[in-house]
Amino acid sequence: MATIGVSIGVSFGVGIIAGPIISGFGGVQAVFGVTAVLTVLAMLAVIYIVPNPQKSKLHRDAEFVPEQAMNALKNPDLLRLNYGIFVLHLILMAIFVVVPSLMRNAGLVAGHEWQVYLPVFVLSMAIMIPFIILAEKKRKMKQVFLGAVGVLVLAELGLSQFHDNLISIIGFLGVFFCGFNLLEATLPSLISKTAPADLKGTAMGAYSSCQFMGLFLGGVIGGWFNGRYGVTAVFLFCAGAAFTWFLVSLTMNPPRYLANMLISLENLSEQTTNEFVSRLLEVVGIVEVTVHNEEAVAYLKVDSQLLHKDQLQALINQYTNV
Template identity: 45%
Template sequence: MHDPHSERMSHSETRAAGGLALVFAFRMLGMFMVLPVLATYGQDLAGATPSLIGLAIGAYGLTQAILQIPFGVISDRIGRRPVIYVGLLIFAAGSVLAANADSIWGVIAGRVLQGAGAISAAVMALLSDLTREQHRTKAMAMIGMSIGVSFAVAMVVGPLLTRAFGLSGLFWATAAMALVGVLIIAGLVPRADHPLQHRESGVAKQALGATLRHPDLLRLDFGILALHAILMASFVALPLALVERGGLPKEEHWWVYLTALLVSFFAMIPFIIYGEKKRRMKRVLLGAVAVLLLCELFFWQLGTSLRALVIGAVVFFTAFNLLEASLPSLISKVAPAGGKGTAMGVYSTSQFLGAALGGILGGWLFAQGGLGMVFIGCAVLCALWLAIAVTMREPPYVTSLRLPLSPAALRDAGLAERLLALPGVADAVVVAEEGAIYIKVDTEQLDRTSLERLIDPAPAAC
C-alpha cells in the first residue's frame, strides 16, 4: 500500500497517467493528422468541392460535441473501461470507413463516425478514479501536454504519411493507433478499485445551470469555440495558400509546420510565465487574440510569398498555442467551487462545436470568395472574440481543492461560512452525498494549518 499523503505519484498513478495520456495522444493524432493535408489531397476525391472539404475537416466536431457529455454520464453507470473500449473501436471504424472511401462523402461519413467515439470525459473520469487528490492536477497536466505534443506531431507526420501512402494510408494509420489505444487501456492502465463520482472529474447536473449562467465562463467557452473555428477554417486556406501563393508542392508542407510549431512552442512560454507570475492572464489572453487577428489580416493582404506565409504561420501558431494552453487554466480558475468538471465539460463541447463550425464556414467562405474570403472571415471572428473577451474580469488566481469530511464536520451547518472567513479562501461548498467539501484557495494567502484545523478540529490519534 502506498502512503495516501505521499508527495510523489505512486507507480500505479504514474502508469495510469502515462497510459491515459498515450491513449489521448494517439486518438488526437488521428484527428489532427488530416488537417494539413485534406485541403490539398482531398481535391482528388470524387465529388470534392471546397465546401465539402471544409465539412470533412470539421465533421468530427459535430458528433464529438453531441456525444461527449452523454458518454461521460454512461461511464458513471456502466464503468469507464467499456465506454473507452467502445469509443476507440467506433473511432477505428470511422477511420476504416474513410480509408476505403473514394469520394468526399465517404471521408465525411468516416470523420462523423470518428467523432462519435467521444471518450474524452470517460478518460478524464478514469484518471480521477486512479489518482489521488494531490496528484490529479499533475496527471491532468500530463494529458494536456500529450494533446499539445500530438497536435505538433500531427502537423508534421500527417503530410509525410500522406506523401508516402496517400489519404487512404493516413486513415489506416489512424485506425491502427486507435487499436493500440485499446491495448494500452487493457495492458498498461491499472484497474480502479471503485469509480469515484465527484464534481471535479465529470459533469454534475446540479452545477450545470450555474455554469451556463456564469458570464466569464461563457466568455471563455466562446473563446475556445472561436479558437478552434479559426484553426479549422485556416486549414481550409493555409495549405492551398502554400501551394498557390508560395509555390510549395503539397508534399513539402511538413517542414513549414515543423518550423512554425517548434518556434511557437518556445516563443509562447515567456508569456505564460508572465501571465501566471504577474497575475496578468487577461492581458496575455487579449494580446494573443489581437495577434491572431493581425495574423489573419496579414495572410489576407501580405501572405503572397513563401517567406511571408512561413513567418505568418510561426506567429499564428505562437498565439494559437498560447491560447490553447491558457484557456483550460482560466476555466479552472473561474469555475465556482465544485463546478470545475461541469465547466470543463461545457468547454470541451464548445471546442468541438467550434471545430465543426470552422470547417463548414471555412469551406463555404472559400467557395464564395477564395483564400482571401477565408482569412477575412477568420479576422472577423477574432474581432468578435476580442470584443467579448475585453469585458471579462481578471480571473481569480486560485487552486481547487476537494477535501473529505468526517461525519461530524458534515453535520456542521456553518462550516462553509467559517472557511470563507479564512484569508485566501475564495469559495467553498459542502457536497453531503460525497462526504466532501470543495474549496477554491489562493495559495499565496492561505494558512493551510488553519484550514485543516477548521475542517478536522480534533483529529483522531493514529
Template identity: 45%
Template sequence: MSPSPLPEKMSPTEMRATVGLASIYGLRMLGMFIILPVFAFYAEDLPGGSNYTLVGIALGAYGLTQAILQIPFGWLSDRFGRKPVIYGGLILFAIGSFIAASASDIYGVIFGRIIQGAGAISAAIMALAADLTREEHRTKAMAAIGMTIGATFALSLVVAPALNRLIGVPGIFIMTGVLALLAMAVVSRIVPDPAISRFHSDTEASAGRFHNVLRNGELLRLDFGVFALHAVLMALWLVVPLSLRTAGLAADQHWQVYLPVLLLSMVLVVPAIIYGEKKAKLKQVFVASVAVLLVSQALLAYMFNSLWGTTAALLVFFAAFNLLEATLPSLISKIAPVGAKGTAIGVYSSVQFLGTFVGASVGGYLYGNHGSSALFAFSGALLMLWLMFAVTMKAPAAVRTRMYHVREMDTGKASGLSRQLAALPGVHEALVLASEGVAYLKVDMRGFDEQGVAQLLGGEA
C-alpha cells in the same frame, strides 16, 4: 482521520494510470488531427471533393458528434463503468476510421468522420483518471493528459505530410483505426481497474449545475473564445496547405514550415505564461494574445501564396494560439465555482468541438464560393467579437484550486465545515461534498493558510 502530509510523488499505480490514459487520449486525438495538413490535397481527387463546403464538413464532422456526445458518454461511464464506455468509444472510432479509409467519395469520408467523433470518450477518460488518482495528485494527472493534445497536434502537423507521401490519406485512416484497437489493449493491460468509481465534481459534468454555468457571463465569454479559436484553426486548414503549395513548396515538404513554426512558437509562449501567472496579469496577456491572433489573420490574408509571408504569419498565429490554448483552461478553473468545475469544463470542451465543425464547414463554404478573402474575413470577424468580449471581461482572481480528502460525514456537517474553511485566510471559496469525500478550496497562494486547513480537517477526525 487526520490528513497526512502531501506525498511528493505519484504512486506507481497513479503513474500507470496517468501514462496509460494520456496515451489513449493522444492516440485518439492523433486520428482527428493528422489529416488536417493533407486532406485538402486528397479531396481534390475524390468525387465530390471539388465542393469545398463538403471538404470543410469532412474535416470538421467529427467535432459535431464529439460536441453532442461527450458529456452523455461521461454520464454513461457513471452508470455502466469507465472501461466499457472507453472500449465502446474506441471501437466506434476504429469503425469510423476504416469507413473513411474505404470511402470512394467525399460523402463516405464525411460519414466516417461522423462515426469517428461518435467515439466521444474524453469525459470517460477524465473520470477514470479521477477514480485512479488521489486528490492531491489529480491536477497533475489531468494536466499530463491535457498536454497530450498539444503534443499530438504538433506531431500530426510534422508527420502527416511524410505519411501522406508513403501511405496516402486512406492509409493514414487505416493506421489510426489500428491504433485505436491497440489502445484497447492499453486500457485492459496498463490502466488499472478502479477500486471505486464515483462522481467527481472537478472532472465530470452534473446536470444540476448546468443552470449556474450557463448563466455565468464570464464563463460564457471563455466558451465563445474557445469556439472562435478552434473555428479559426479549422478554417485555416482549408487554405494554408494550398497556399504553401502555390508558393512552390511540395506537399510532402510542408513539415519544413510547420516544425520550426511550432517549436519557435512554443518558445515564445513560455515567458508570456510565466509573466501572466506570476504577476497576476493573466487578463492583459490574454487580451494581447487575442489581438495578436487577429493580426495573424490580416497577415495571412495579405501574404497569401507567399512562402515566407505565410510562414511568418503562421508563426504569429501559433504563438498566440498556443498561449490561448494554455490559458483558457486555467481561466475556466479560476472562474468556475468550485463545485461546478467539471460542468464548466464539460461545456467548454463541447463548445470547442462545435467550433471545429462550424469553422471547417463555414470556412469551406466561404472559400469555395467567395475565395480566401471571405474565409479570412469570417475568421477576423469571429476574433474581433472575441476581442470585444475579452477586453470587457473581469480580471480573474489569482487563485488556484486545492482538493483535500475528508472523512465520511452527513451533509449538515459538510456545510458547517465548508463555512469554516471559507473563513480561513487566503480562501476565496470552499465546498465540502460529503458524497465525494472531498473538500474543494479556491485559494490565493500568497496568503493561504494551509496549516489552518490541515488543523481544521484534522479536528474532524
C-alpha cells in the same frame, strides 16, 4: 489545467507535422490507418494501464453533472471562455482548409509541409513560455489573453493580404501559432479559475463541446467561403471572428488566481461538518467552501500563494481523526 491545454496544442502540432510525412509514404489511406492504430492503442491504455478505482464516487470538479449544465451555460464569464475556444478552433480548421494548397501554389513541394510546420510550431511554443509565466506567476492573465487574441486578428489580416508568397505565409503562420498556442494553454486554466469549485467538471464539459463544435463548423465555413469567395474571404472571416472574440473579452472580469481542492467529509456528522467548514473559512488563503453532504465532499477555492498549508493540514487532521 494549463498543462492540459499545452498537451492539446502539442498533439495538434505533432498531427500536422506527422500527417504529410505519413501521407508521403502511403497516401491518405496510411494517414487513416495510423489514426485507427493510435485509437486502438488509446483504448488499450484506458483498459489496461489507467487504474480502475476500487470505489467510484462523483467528483464535481472533474465530471460532467447534467443537472448543473444550465448553471454552467448561464455563467457570463464561462460563456465568454466557451465562445473563445469555439472561435479559436473554428479559425484553426478554417485556415487549414486553404493553407496547405496556398503553400504548394507558392512553391512548396507537396508532402514537405512538415518542413514548415515543425520549425513554426517549435518556435511558437518557445515564444509562448515567458508569456505563460507572465500570465500565471505575475498575475497578468487578462492582459496576456487580450494580447494573444489581438495577435490572431493581425495574423489573419496578414494572411488575407500576403498569401501569394511562401515566406509571408510562413511568417504569418508563425504569428498565428504564437497566439494559438498561448490561448490553447491559458483557456483551460481560465475555466478552472473561473468556475465555482463544484462546477468545474461541468464547465469543462461544456468547454470541450464548444471546442469540437468549432472544429466542425470551421471546416464547413472555411470550405464554403473558399468555394464561394476565395481564400482572401476565408482569412477575413477568421479575422472578423477573432475580432468579435477580442470585443467580448474586453468585458471579462480579471480571473481570480485560485486553485481547487477537495476534502473528504466521510464519517463526519452534519454538526461537525458545519463546524469544520466554519473553521476552514478562517484559514488564510481559503476563499470559498462548497459542501455536498450527499457526497461527503467539500470543494475549496484557495489562493495557493497565500494559503497557510500547515494550518489547513492541522485542521484536517483534527476533524478527520475525530
